[in-house]
Amino acid sequence: MNRPYPSALLESAVNEFAKLPGIGRKTALRLVLHLLREDNASVESFANAILTLKNEVRYCSCCHNISDSEICNLCADPNRNSSIVCVVENIKDVMAIENTVQFKGQYHVLGGIISPIDGIGPSDVEIASLIERVETKEVKEVILALSATMEGDTTNFYIFRKLEPFNIKVSIIARGVSVGNEIEYTDEVTLGRSILNRTPFEESYKLNQK
């Protein structure tokens, strides 16, 4: 049983925090009480950072990543190869791939993946703009870097079909045993795929030297 909070203001703040994903009511209360102990300036800067982001955020007109300007830093960078476009689900994937320092092309952020069960169809994600980008700009290769789930596979296949008429290279990031993982603990599907998609040893060895 849970008794009412001693203050309606407190309860409303806790309710708001508890709406966030992965935040339960106990955690929400802990966070709200933490903010209550902070000085006014800190709490205002917390609230303002969120409001400013929400009100002023823009999305790059080219890759649809979050950006402060019309064209994001990655798309505007002349050192990046604009003829290779890596298709990802969201901005976290861009950051993850950027962290590898292995990719020097540009991105295309779908903002979601096709998931009929969640009511997300092809028109709800940025696929049309990807096709347009391939149509109007000099794109030589599209790399599909979506999650290895059923929804990711569906989306990959849909995009592949849409890109077929353009006669460009469409590749997909390798699926196989994760670096550092042991063979015996790798799931069967991944292991099977990694055998079918085996790579010439020289190639793999050269990659390891980099």
Added chain:
Amino acid sequence: MNRPYPSALLESAVNEFAKLPGIGRKTALRLVLHLLREDNASVESFANAILTLKNEVRYCSCCHNISDSEICNLCADPNRNSSIVCVVENIKDVMAIENTVQFKGQYHVLGGIISPIDGIGPSDVEIASLIERVETKEVKEVILALSATMEGDTTNFYIFRKLEPFNIKVSIIARGVSVGNEIEYTDEVTLGRSILNRTPFEESYKLNQK
């Protein structure tokens, strides 16, 4: 290695979230991206709930609990016994004890406990106002319900010494609460029992000496 965020606004919002206790940068990013997907009204109500709480929150002038009015609901309730005062560290402890439905007296929220290692002395918590309350109002019993930690024990003993001249009953909740555990995470049955089985402080102190 972590590459910069694609947007300074995003980074500043993530930084603000990452300041909250128990929220790392990855979780912060997840929460911020969640808010970005919400509509403007939701985000505004989130930010406003926090600002309103921070700007308008009041503390009960009697027990120092968070309250929407000068005197909190618990202190204003004529059905509660104002001659028994339960001393707790913070509002979460009040809520935990209220949830047991075993206590019908009033509270006194210290707002912290004495912790020399954190630089928190007796004057940093609401002990003076507790003494004043005992001095000026008809308090017959003070129940000490602080966490069963070294800091809790220190604070208990300090308060006990301060209350000695008034010749009132000073009791301590039964140590059915496992030593080392904190009040807010104790299950309701144990916590309720520990209030019913409170022990005179002298006895408890003697037990600790054995």
